[in-house]
Amino acid sequence: KFYIKKMTTEKFFLKNKQRFDLIIIDASHKFSFVYKDIISSKRSLNNNGFILGDDYEIEAKNLSLFTLNKNKNSDLIYDEKVNKSYHPGVTLAVKKIFKNLKSKNGLFCVKKRDKIYIDFFKNNSQID
Numbered sequence: 001k002f003y004i005k006k007m008t009t010e011k012f013f014l015k016n017k018q019r020f021d022l023i024i025i026d027a028s029h030k031f032s033f034v035y036k037d038i039i040s041s042k043r044s045l046n047n048n049g050f051i052l053g054d055d056y057e058i059e060a061k062n063l064s065l066f067t068l069n070k071n072k073n074s075d076l077i078y079d080e081k082v083n084k085s086y087h088p089g090v091t092l093a094v095k096k097i098f099k100n101l102k103s104k105n106g107l108f109c110v111k112k113r114d115k116i117y118i119d120f121f122k123n124n125s126q127i128d
Contacts, residue, residue, distance in 0.1 A: 009033075013040035021046050025053035031072035031089035038097050045112050050120065053094070056108040057086040060095035068092035 009027055023041040027033060034053075041051045060068075062082060071077050071088035078085045094101055094108055101108040102121040109120035 009037050009040065013044065016044055019044055019046045019049075021049045023049070023051050025051065026055075029055055029075050029087040029089045031092050034090050034093035035096065038093055042097075042112075042117070047112055047114060049112050050109055051112075051117075052107060052109045053090065054107055055087040055090045056094055056101070056103050057106045058082060058084055058091060059100060059103045060091050060098075061100040063088075063091060063095075065092075065095070068095065 023045060025034065025037045025041060027037060038051065038053070045051060058079065063079070063086075067079075068088050068091055072092050074088055076085050076087055098108075098110060098117060098119070101110065101119045104121040107121075110117040111120045112118075
């Protein structure tokens with residue numbers, strides 16, 4: 001089943017009593033919103049379920065916490081060192097919650113196994 005709710009993610013998760021096999025995060029790029037969305041998604045995810053998020057263009061390991069914190073409320077910035085634009089709030093939230101995840105075409109994906117979150121793209125590198 002697909003559920004489409006027209007409300008903020010914060011209101012959705014406050015009312016939500018269901019658990020899901022797949023949660024897609026695609027909302028605000030500001031750190032505080034992305035962070036809350038990921039934490040709330042973890043609470044609502046079934047075992048063997050997936051959290052997928054977009055706007056994760058640069059893997060967290062490639063950026064310093066200082067740079068990410070300094071720009072965490074910016075929408076999209078350009079990094080000359082890697083010659084790429086990215087969303088620092090998304091990258092910082094991923095870094096704080098999951099440490100580092102592999103980026104695949106600007107996406108991150110984790111699979112929940114018991115209470116552990118596994119980097120889906122790292123463990124399934126053959127996916128294109």
